[in-house]
Amino acid sequence: MPRAGLSPAALVELAIAELDESGGEPLSLGAVATRAGVKTPSIYKHVAGLPALEALVAAHIYDDLGDVLEAALGEGDSEARGADAVRAFLHAYRSFAVRHPGRYRWLPVQPSGHPVLEAAAERVLTIAGRAVEGERGDEAIHALRGLRAVAHGFATLEAAGGFGMPADVDASFEHLVEAVATAR
Structure with missing residues (x-):
């Protein structure tokens, strides 16, 4: 019998904590079971196992992440359009990753295998597409890949403490953002 108050959503919140x-x-x-105050087998009453919970x-x-990006891009x-959309996207992405390094580090680079996960990742990709709106065909793919590489690369390095040089990290980020935003 499922424990009162325990649900897939509650387990997700506990796992995020x-x-x-x-x-x-x-x-x-x-x-996660320890956080929930239950024995591990009790988790299986709410999710099919670790892969399902991870998804x-x-x-x-x-x-x-999608909510943060959508809010930054507006509607x-x-x-935001053009270079302003690129700037907004990059700033929001970096902010999320730096504010939540454990969560961000844990995201799968290639999200697949579970419909809910695939839909959530597709939403982020769609929002990123708004930041490079106007590009078509292969150029749109190149623009999306570049935007993702810049956002993910900088955020990953920063969250891991990879910028040890004395120059201001925010200034470095602004230089990068401007280079990407004005390159279009």
């Missing part, structure tokens, strides 16, 4: 605390170390059902957690994180008359 574990990721935040561990800095993005691999999840275990035992650690739900990754989907939740992609959804959170309707207030939607």
Whole structure:
């Protein structure tokens, strides 16, 4: 019988708390069960196992990232376009990754194998497409790949403490953002 108050959504929240605390170390059902105050087998009453929980957690994180990106890009008359959209996307992406390094580090680079995860990752890709709007065909793919490489590369290095030189990291980021935004 499922424990009152425990659900897939509650387990996702507990797993995210574990990721935040561990800095993005691999999840275990035992650690999530401990946080929930239950024995590990009880988890199986709510999710099919670790791969299912991991997919739900990754989907939740992609959804959170998507919400941040959507808010940054705006919508309707207030939607950022062109170079402003690129700037907004890159700033929001970096902010999310640096604010949540454990979550961000844990996201799968190639999200597949679970429909909820695939849909959440596709949403982020669609939002990124808004930042490079106007590109067509292969040029759109090149623009998306470049945007993702810049956003992910800088955010990953920064979140891991990879910028040890004395120059201001924010200034470095601004130089990069301007180079990408004005290159279009």
